[in-house]
Amino acid sequence: MIIVFGLLALAVVAALYRYLWRRLVRDTTTGWGRPRRLGTALFVAGPAMMFAALFAELGHAPFLLQRVLAWPGFLWMALSLYLLLAVVAGEVARPLLGRLLERSPRKHPGPERPFGGAGNRATSHHGEQLSPQTEAPLRQLTRTENPAPAPAPASAPTRRLFVSRVVGGAAATAAVTTVGLGTYGVLRGPGVKRVTVPLAKLPRAAHGYRIAVVSDIHLGPVLGRGFAQRVVDTVNATQPDLIAVVGDLVDGSVQDLGPAAAPLAQLSARHGSYFVTGNHEYFSGAPQWIEEVRTLGLRPLENARTELTHFDLAGVNDLAGESTGQGPDFDRALAGRDPARACVLLAHQPVQIHEAVRHHVDLQLSGHTHGGQLWPGNIVAAAANPTVAGLDRYGDTQLYVSRGAGAWGPPTRVGAPSDITVIELASRQA
Numbered sequence: 325m326i327i328v329f330g331l332l333a334l335a336v337v338a339a340l341y342r343y344l345w346r347r348l349v350r351d352t353t354t355g356w357g358r359p360r361r362l363g364t365a366l367f368v369a370g371p372a373m374m375f376a377a378l379f380a381e382l383g384h385a386p387f388l389l390q391r392v393l394a395w396p397g398f399l400w401m402a403l404s405l406y407l408l409l410a411v412v413a414g415e416v417a418r419p420l421l422g423r424l425l426e427r428s429p430r431k432h433p434g435p436e437r438p439f440g441g442a443g444n445r446a447t448s449h450h451g452e453q454l455s456p457q458t459e460a461p462l463r464q465l466t467r468t469e470n471p472a473p474a475p476a477p478a479s480a481p482t483r484r485l486f487v488s489r490v491v492g493g494a495a496a497t498a499a500v501t502t503v504g505l506g507t508y509g510v511l512r513g514p515g516v517k518r519v520t521v522p523l524a525k526l527p528r529a530a531h532g533y534r535i536a537v538v539s540d541i542h543l544g545p546v547l548g549r550g551f552a553q554r555v556v557d558t559v560n561a562t563q564p565d566l567i568a569v570v571g572d573l574v575d576g577s578v579q580d581l582g583p584a585a586a587p588l589a590q591l592s593a594r595h596g597s598y599f600v601t602g603n604h605e606y607f608s609g610a611p612q613w614i615e616e617v618r619t620l621g622l623r624p625l626e627n628a629r630t631e632l633t634h635f636d637l638a639g640v641n642d643l644a645g646e647s648t649g650q651g652p653d654f655d656r657a658l659a660g661r662d663p664a665r666a667c668v669l670l671a672h673q674p675v676q677i678h679e680a681v682r683h684h685v686d687l688q689l690s691g692h693t694h695g696g697q698l699w700p701g702n703i704v705a706a707a708a709n710p711t712v713a714g715l716d717r718y719g720d721t722q723l724y725v726s727r728g729a730g731a732w733g734p735p736t737r738v739g740a741p742s743d744i745t746v747i748e749l750a751s752r753q754a
Contacts, residue, residue: 337371340408341367341371341404343408343411344367344404344407344408344411345363345364345367347411347414347488347491347492347495348363348367348407348411348492348495348496349363349364349367351484351485351488351492352485352488352489352492352493354485370396370400370403370404371400371404373393373396373397373400374397374398374400374401374404375397376393376397377390377393377394377396377397377398377401378397378733380393380394381394381544381545381575381576382607384576384577387545387576387580390544390545390576391545391546393545394544394545394546395546398546398733398734398735399503399507399734399735399736401733401734402503402506402507402698402733402734402736402738403499403500403503405698406498406499406502406503406738407495407496407499409499410494410495410496410498410499411491411492411495413495414491414492414494414495417491417494418487418488418491421487421490421491422483422484422487425483425486425487426483502738503734503736503738506698506736506737506738507734507735507736509736509737509741509742510547510730510731510735510736510737510742511551511735512554513551513554513555513558513729513742514554514555514558514728514729514730514741514742514743514744515741515742515743515744516558516561516562516743516744516745516746517743517744517745517746518745518746518748519714519715519724519745519746519747519748520748520750521687521715521722521724521747521748521749521750522749522750522751522752523635523666523686523687523722523749523750523751523752524666524686524752525635525664525665525666525686526634526635526666526686526749526750526751526752526753527634527751527753528751528753529633529634529751530633530634530635530666530749530751531749531750531751531753532748532749532750533565533566533634533635533748533749534562534563534564534565534566534746534747534748534749535564535565535566535567535568535668535689535746535747535749536559536562536564536566536567536568536593536744536745536746536747537568537570537689537691537724537726537744537745537746537747538555538559538567538568538569538570538726538729538744539569539570539571539572539602539672539690539691539692539726539728539729540571540572540602540691540692540694540726540727540728540729540730540731540732541555541569541572541573541574541728541729541730542572542573542574542575542604542728542730542731542732543573543574543575543576543581543584543585543730544574544575544576544581544732545575545576546735547730547731547735548581548584549583549584549586549587551730552584552585552586552587552588553587555587555729555730555744556587556588556590556591558744559591559744560590560591560592562744562746564593564594564746565593565594565595566593566594566595566596566597566598566632566637567591567593567596567597567598568597568598568670568689569588569597569598569599569600569617569622570600570602570670570671570672570689570690570691570726571600571601571602571603571604571605571642571672571691571692572602572603572604572605572672572691572692572728572732573585573599573602573604573605573613573617574604574605574608574613575604575607575608575732576608577608577609577612578609578612578613578616581608582616585616585617585620586620588617588620588621588622589620589621591621591622595632596621596623597621597622597623598622598623598624598625598630598637598639598670599614599617599622599623599624599625599639600624600625600626600639600640600641600642600670600671600672601613601614601624601626601641601642601644601645601650601672602642602644602672602673602691602692603642603643603644603672603673603692604732605642605644606642606644606645606647606648606650607644610645610648610650614626624639625637625638625639625640625657625670626639626641626650627639627640627641627652627653627654627656627657628656628657629657629658629661631661631665634666635665635666635667635668635686635749636661636662636665636666636667636668637667637668637670638657638658638661638667638668638669638670638685639657639669639670639671640652640653640654640657640669640670640671640676641653642671642672642673643673643675643676652671652676652679654679654680654682654683655683657669658683658685663684666686666687666749667684667685667686667687668685668686668687668688668689669685669687669688669689670688670689671688671689671690672690672691672692673690673692673709674688674690674692674693674709674710674711674712674723674725675708675709675710676688676690677690677710677711677718677721677723678710678718680718680721680723681718681719681720681721684720684721685721686720686721686722687721687722687723687724687747687749688721688722688723688724689724689726689747690723690724690725690726691725691726691727691728692709692725692728693705693709693711693712693713693725693727693728694727694728694731694732694737694740695712695713695727695728695737695739695740695741696712696713696739696740697731697732697736697737697738697740698734698736698737698738698739698740699738699739699740700739701740702739702740709725710723711723711725712725713725713726713727713740724745724747726743726744726745727740727741727742727743728742728743729742729743729744730742
């Protein structure tokens with residue numbers, strides 16, 4: 325079944341790329357000249373680089389190879405999405421533009437009538453036919469005085485070709501601009517969101533307590549040490565009381581990405597920094613990364629709880645750990661706590677909210693969704709998660725989902741800007 329599904333998916337992808345090639349290359353060029361050959365080469369090399377980048381990362385290829393393939397391959401992935409959306413939108417504009425051109429006034433010069441013609445005899449100015457002996461010199465004189473017209477210039481593009489070039493050019497411009505701006509937004513680093521969350525059990529003394537929520541940094545072959553430093557600087561600038569790193573820190577091994585993660589040692593908060601695993605940690609060697617973040621000064625919460633001065637802070641492993649016996653254990657993390665104290669839970673995936681409700685958690689902090697990352701990916705994310713981004717309530721439990729600081733795959737975000745969220749807890753007794 326996996327093989328059949330894979331072949332079916334490959335056939336669908338091939339059909340979509342053929343559609344894009346036909347609209348953007350074949351329909352906008354004439355013959356197999358250089359423009360068509362270059363366009364065809366791009367639509368062969370682009371998908372090849374994309375799949376190579378994916379397989380290199382998922383297959384744990386040498387890190388240098390991953391870095392070489394990642395930029396062109398993953399950027400092509402994002403560009404393909406927006407080329408497809410733009411070309412499909414262009415199908416609406418195509419007939420409208422064609423009709424507009426049909427209605428536009430055009431001048432068609434009439435053909436000049438040749439002097440004499442087949443089967444016609446030249447005549448004098450009196451209308452008399454000339455004898456053949458007189459006609460021949462006259463025709464020769466006429467040819468001399470009225471030389472044959474120059475060859476007509478090459479015909480302009482047909483209306484269909486013109487429409488294809490306008491629509492295709494607009495689609496390509498829109499896609500490149502969208503991906504360019506979305507990539508710039510990721511590389512310049514996440515912005516800061518501030519959200520106030522009231523908790524009924526929070527004592528007055530903890531009113532205004534600030535938790536910096538950082539998720540989905542995704543250090544890897546694209547986002548490296550420089551990006552990690554920008555994240556750390558942004559977090560520290562908020563001067564939080566506590567820092568919560570809620571999973572998907574890395575996409576790769578400690579050996580390859582240890583230097584990239586080193587700036588995390590600079591994270592500074594009055595009550596420390598805490599970490600829970602995300603699903604990507606289990607693709608990257610979760611036990612090794614748990615030890616690595618510990619050496620960087622973060623405290624891992626592996627299905628564990630710590631009692632802070634004014635509330636309990638708990639953390640559970642990600643669901644992806646179940647395959648290795650390291651999955652979430654809410655009973656271990658939350659059983660036996662004082663129910664009169666407020667409890668904040670760190671859990672990477674929003675779907676873990678249902679267990680949090682069952683265990684009477686007051687607030688769950690999550691990531692994982694990226695807010696959809698690439699519009700309209702938010703529709704897909706909404707189908708798989710109870711909340712895609714922002715603050716929501718489930719019974720007596722509140723859930724906050726961060727859009728994340730980085731990006732997976734394409735270093736690009738469209739309609740879902742990256743963020744670091746400062747959660748300010750509010751006491752209802754204040």
